[in-house]
Amino acid sequence: MNERTLRFSIDGVPIEARPEQSIIAACDGAGVYIPRLCYREDLPPGGQCRLCTVNVNGRPSAACVTPVTRAAVVENATPALQAHRKALIEMLFVEGNHPCPFCEKSGDCDLQATGYRFGLSGMTFPYRFPKHEIDASHPEIFLDRNTCILCGLCVRASHADGKSVFGFEGRGARQRLAVNSAAGLSATDIEVADKAAAVCPVGCIVVKRTGYEKPYGERPFDDRSIGSDIEAKRIPVRASKEGHA
Amino acid sequence: MPARAASPPPRAVIAEIVASVGGDVTRLMDVLVAVQAQLSFLSDETLNAVAAELKVPYVEVVDTASFYAFFAREPQGRVQIRFSKTPVSMMKGAAEVVRAFEDALDVRIGETSADGIRLCWTSDIGMADQEPACLIDGMVFTNLEVRDVARIVNELRATDVPATASLPKAGCASNVRLRGDVLFAPYDRGTGLRNALGMTPEAVIDEVTRSGLRGRGGAGFPTGMKWGLTRRAPGDAHYIVCNADEGEPGTFKDRVLLVDAPDLVFDGMTIAGYALGARSGLMYLRAEYAFLLGDLERNLAERRRLGTLGTNVCGHAGFDFDIRIQLGAGAYICGEESALLESLEGKRGAPRDRPPYPTDRGYLGKPTAINNVETLACVPRILERGAKWFAGFGTAESKGTKLMCLSGDCSKPGVYEVPFGTTLNELLDLAGGEQAEAVQVSGAAGECVAPKDFGRGLCYEDLSTAGATMVFGPQRNVLEIVLQFAEFFADESCGWCVPCRVGTVLLKDSIQSTLDGHATRDDIIALESLATTVATFSRCGLGQTAPNPILSTLRNFPQIYESRLVAANDVRIDVGRAVEDAAAIQRRALVEQVAP
Numbered sequence: 086m087n088e089r090t091l092r093f094s095i096d097g098v099p100i101e102a103r104p105e106q107s108i109i110a111a112c113d114g115a116g117v118y119i120p121r122l123c124y125r126e127d128l129p130p131g132g133q134c135r136l137c138t139v140n141v142n143g144r145p146s147a148a149c150v151t152p153v154t155r156a157a158v159v160e161n162a163t164p165a166l167q168a169h170r171k172a173l174i175e176m177l178f179v180e181g182n183h184p185c186p187f188c189e190k191s192g193d194c195d196l197q198a199t200g201y202r203f204g205l206s207g208m209t210f211p212y213r214f215p216k217h218e219i220d221a222s223h224p225e226i227f228l229d230r231n232t233c234i235l236c237g238l239c240v241r242a243s244h245a246d247g248k249s250v251f252g253f254e255g256r257g258a259r260q261r262l263a264v265n266s267a268a269g270l271s272a273t274d275i276e277v278a279d280k281a282a283a284v285c286p287v288g289c290i291v292v293k294r295t296g297y298e299k300p301y302g303e304r305p306f307d308d309r310s311i312g313s314d315i316e317a318k319r320i321p322v323r324a325s326k327e328g329h330a
Numbered sequence: 331m332p333a334r335a336a337s338p339p340p341r342a343v344i345a346e347i348v349a350s351v352g353g354d355v356t357r358l359m360d361v362l363v364a365v366q367a368q369l370s371f372l373s374d375e376t377l378n379a380v381a382a383e384l385k386v387p388y389v390e391v392v393d394t395a396s397f398y399a400f401f402a403r404e405p406q407g408r409v410q411i412r413f414s415k416t417p418v419s420m421m422k423g424a425a426e427v428v429r430a431f432e433d434a435l436d437v438r439i440g441e442t443s444a445d446g447i448r449l450c451w452t453s454d455i456g457m458a459d460q461e462p463a464c465l466i467d468g469m470v471f472t473n474l475e476v477r478d479v480a481r482i483v484n485e486l487r488a489t490d491v492p493a494t495a496s497l498p499k500a501g502c503a504s505n506v507r508l509r510g511d512v513l514f515a516p517y518d519r520g521t522g523l524r525n526a527l528g529m530t531p532e533a534v535i536d537e538v539t540r541s542g543l544r545g546r547g548g549a550g551f552p553t554g555m556k557w558g559l560t561r562r563a564p565g566d567a568h569y570i571v572c573n574a575d576e577g578e579p580g581t582f583k584d585r586v587l588l589v590d591a592p593d594l595v596f597d598g599m600t601i602a603g604y605a606l607g608a609r610s611g612l613m614y615l616r617a618e619y620a621f622l623l624g625d626l627e628r629n630l631a632e633r634r635r636l637g638t639l640g641t642n643v644c645g646h647a648g649f650d651f652d653i654r655i656q657l658g659a660g661a662y663i664c665g666e667e668s669a670l671l672e673s674l675e676g677k678r679g680a681p682r683d684r685p686p687y688p689t690d691r692g693y694l695g696k697p698t699a700i701n702n703v704e705t706l707a708c709v710p711r712i713l714e715r716g717a718k719w720f721a722g723f724g725t726a727e728s729k730g731t732k733l734m735c736l737s738g739d740c741s742k743p744g745v746y747e748v749p750f751g752t753t754l755n756e757l758l759d760l761a762g763g764e765q766a767e768a769v770q771v772s773g774a775a776g777e778c779v780a781p782k783d784f785g786r787g788l789c790y791e792d793l794s795t796a797g798a799t800m801v802f803g804p805q806r807n808v809l810e811i812v813l814q815f816a817e818f819f820a821d822e823s824c825g826w827c828v829p830c831r832v833g834t835v836l837l838k839d840s841i842q843s844t845l846d847g848h849a850t851r852d853d854i855i856a857l858e859s860l861a862t863t864v865a866t867f868s869r870c871g872l873g874q875t876a877p878n879p880i881l882s883t884l885r886n887f888p889q890i891y892e893s894r895l896v897a898a899n900d901v902r903i904d905v906g907r908a909v910e911d912a913a914a915i916q917r918r919a920l921v922e923q924v925a926p
Contacts, residue, residue, distance in 0.1 A: 130683075132683045132826075132827065132869060133826055133827055133828065134827070134828050135827050135828055135829055135867045135868070135869065136828075138866075138867050145866050145867065147683065147869070150683035151683075152685065168859075168863075169862075169863045169866055169867050172859070172860065172863045173828050173829060173863070173867065176828055176829070176832035176833060176836070177828060177832070179832070179836075180828075180831075180832045209856065210836055210860075211836075211839065213835070214915060234828075235825070235828075235831070249387035249389055249390065250389075251389065252387070252389035252390060252392065252393045253393055253678065253825075254392050254393065254396045255396045255397070255825070256396075256397045256661070256663075256678070256823070256824050256825045257820065257821065257822065257823040257824065257825045257831060257834075257835075258820065258823070258825070258831060258832075258835050259825070260824075260825030260826075260831065263389050263392050263393065263396075264389065265387050265388050265389040266388060266389075267374035267378070267388070
C-alpha cells in the first residue's frame with residue numbers, strides 16, 4: 086500500500102483502492118460482490134442497468150460510474166437496496182421476452198443467474214410482451230432483440246474493437262438496439278472474433294451453431310451463483326466485522 | 331399518405347448542408363433540422379448520405395435522428411399540426427378542438443390527411459396560460475376554439491406552403507400580470523454589462539455570489555459558486571450555456587423573458603462570458619419555441635452591430651464574445667443539463683453520469699456553466715443595481731424575485747413576478763384561483779399540494795419551485811391528472827437506464843388500472859414501492875422526479891386512491907379480457923360460439 090491508496094468501507098468491510106478507481110472495481114478486487122448486468126472491467130462503464138446502485142455516504146450512486154472517495158461509507162447489501170434491485174431485475178424480465186427454459190444462453194445468462202441469486206420466482210409486474218424483429222441475416226451471428234436488456238455492452242465492445250457495429254435507436258420504451266446498416270447485421274463489418282460478438286450478457290447476440298453445446302450440469306451457473314467468483318477472492322482477515330455487515 | 335419517396339436522396343442538398351457547418355459532427359442537430367426542412371423526413375437513405383458526408387458511422391446518425399420527437403423517420407405530409415397534450419390543455423378543451431380538426435380533415439390524430447396535413451399530440455409547448463394551443467409547421471396557435479378550425483383548415487388547404495403567421499389565432503401573448511422590481515422593471519440594454527466590464531471577472535463573480543442568486547431552473551444551485559468553479563477549472567476554452575429548453579409542463583416564463591426581455595438574457599450571458607473567461611455562449615432553444623428564433627437572431631445581429639457582441643465587447647480590449655443559438659428537436663430530457671450538453675454536441679439527449687460535473691468537463695469536454703434563462707436575466711440587474719439591492723428581495727435563503735407561471739383553474743393565468751417567500755395562497759388570490767383544491771407546484775416533476783399547505787412560502791427553503799403552478803378546482807379528477815403526468819414521463823424517458831425506461835411505463839399502467847377500478851390495497855402498496863425504486867435508482871432528475879405526482883398525491887390526496895379500491899377478495903380477473911389477450915398473443919382470432 087502506498088500513500089495514494091484510498092480507504093473506504095462497504096457494509097462495514099474496509100477496502101483499499103487506487104485513486105480514480107470506481108467503487109465496483111475496488112470491491113471486485115477485494116472480493117465484495119455488487120450486483121451488475123452492464124459492467125465489465127475490460128470496458129468503460131455505461132451506467133445503464135443501475136443494479137450496482139449503492140448508498141455512498143447515504144446517497145444512491147451507481148458503483149460502476151462513481152469513483153472511490155476517501156473514507157466513504159458505502160452500503161451495498163441492505164434489505165432496501167436489495168429490494169430495489171430485485172424490482173429492476175423483474176423490470177427487465179417483463180420488458181422483454183425471455184424464454185429461459187429453451188434459450189441458448191440458459192445457464193450462462195447473467196440476467197437469469199442474477200434472477201436466481203435474488204430468489205426471483207415469479208413476476209409481480211405485468212409482462213409487456215413486446216414485438217421484436219429477429220436479425221438472422223449474418224451467416225455466423227444471430228441477433229434476437231427479444232432478450233436484449235439495452236445494457237450497451239456490445240456498443241462499448243464494438244468501439245473497443247475499433248468499429249461501430251452497434252448503437253441505439255429511439256427513446257424510452259421504444260429504444261432498441263440498432264446496427265450500423267439499415268440492411269441488418271450482415272451488412273456490417275462484425276466478425277465472430279470481435280469482442281462485440283462475445284460480450285452479450287443475455288441471449289440477444291449469439292454466435293450461430295454454438296448453442297446448447299454444454300450439457301446441463303456443466304454450464305457456468307449450474308453449480309455456482311453469479312458473483313461467487315468475485316466473492317471467492319475475499320480474504321477473510323476481518324471475519325468479526327463481516328458478521329455484523 | 332403520400333407514397334414513400336422512391337427517388338434517390340438529393341445528395342447535393344445534404345452535402346451543401348454538411349458543408350455549411352464545416353463538416354462538424356457536433357453540429358448534427360443543425361444538419362438534421364436543415365435536411366428535414368429540405369427533404370421533409372429522414373429516410374434510411376438520407377441518413378446514410380448524412381453519415382457519409384460527415385464521415386461518421388450510420389448508426390451514430392440514426393441514434394440522434396431517432397431520439398427527438400420532431401425528427402421524422404417516415405413521410406409526414408406537407409403540414410404538421412402538433413397539439414399540446416397536458417392536463418391544462420385537456421381541461422381547456424384540447425380534445426374538442428382536436429376532434430374538430432379530425433372531422434374537418436377526415437383523419438384521426440396521428441394520421442396524415444389525403445392532402446398531406448398531419449395531426450399529432452406533443453408534450454407541453456409552453457402555452458399553459460393560453461391553451462388549447464398547437465404548433466402548425468413551427469408557428470404557435472393559442473386559445474383555439476372549435477369555431478376556428480374550419481378557417482384554419484381551409485387556408486392550409488388553399489396553398490402548398492401556407493403563410494401560417496396570418497392564420498386566425500396565430501401567435502401568443504406574454505400575459506405578464508404582475509411586474510416586479512427585478513425582471514420586468516425598465517432596463518436599458520448594456521447597463522449592467524458595462525458596469526461588469528469595469529470590474530475584474532473575479533469581482534463580478536463575487537458580486538453575483540453576494541447577491542445570493544440561485545438557479546431558477548429548479549435545482550437552486552448558487553450561481554456565483556457555479557461560475558467560480560467553472561472559471562477556476564483548467565481548460566483551453568470555457569463556455570456559458572443558457573438553458574432555454576423550457577419543457578416542464580406548466581412553465582412558460584422563459585418564453586416571456588425571451589420575448590419581453592431578451593436584452594436581460596443576452597446581457598446576462600455576456601456578463602457570464604466575461605466572468606468565466608469564455609469566448610462563446612450557447613443558447614439551447616427548445617424546438618417548440620422555434621418561432622422566437624427570428625427575433626432572437628435579429629437581436630444578436632444588432633448587438634454585433636452595436637459592439638455589445640464580437641471582438642472587444644463594448645470597447646473592452648481583449649474581451650471577445652459571441653452567442654450561438656442551438657435549436658432542439660423535441661425532447662423534455664434536454665432540459666436536464668448534461669443531456670442538454672449531449673444534444674449540443676449533436677448526440678441523443680441521454681444524461682451523463684456525474685462526476686465529472688459540467689463545471690469541470692461540460693460542452694466539448696471543457697469547463698461549462700449552464701444557467702437557466704431566468705437566472706441569467708437576473709445578472710445584469712445585479713450588476714446594475716448591486717448585490718445588496720438584489721438581496722433585499724426575498725427570504726433568508728432565496729434572494730430576489732421569482733417568475734411564477736399560473737395556469738389551469740384561475741381567472742388570470744399568466745406570469746407573476748413576486749418576491750421569494752410569497753405564499754401559495756397570496757399567489758392564488760392574485761391569479762383568481764381561490765377555488766383551488768389542488769395545486770401542482772413546479773410542474774410535472776414537482777408535487778401536488780393540498781389546501782392545508784397553501785399557506786407555505788414559495789422559496790428554496792420551503793415550497794421549492796421552478797415556477798410552474800397548475801391550479802385544479804373542485805370539478806377536476808386529480809387521479810386523471812396524475813395519469814397524464816405519468817404518461818408524459820413514460821413518453822419523455824430517454825430510455826438509457828432501466829428504472830426510468832421500464833418503471834415509468836409500469837407506473838403509468840398502474841395508475842390507469844387504479845382509475846379503471848381494478849386496484850386493491852396491495853396494488854397501491856406495490857405502486858408506492860415501485861415509485862420509490864424509480865425515484866431512488868434512476869440515473870438523472872427525470873426518473874428521480876417522475877414519481878413525484880404519484881408519491882405526493884398518495885401523501886396529500888389518499889382519498890383519490892382509496893375511493894377506487896376493490897376489496898382484495900373480489901375476483902379481479904376479467905375472464906373475457908384474459909381470453910382476448912391470450913388469443914392476441916397466440917395470434918388466433920376469437921370466433922362467436924354458435925349455439926347448438
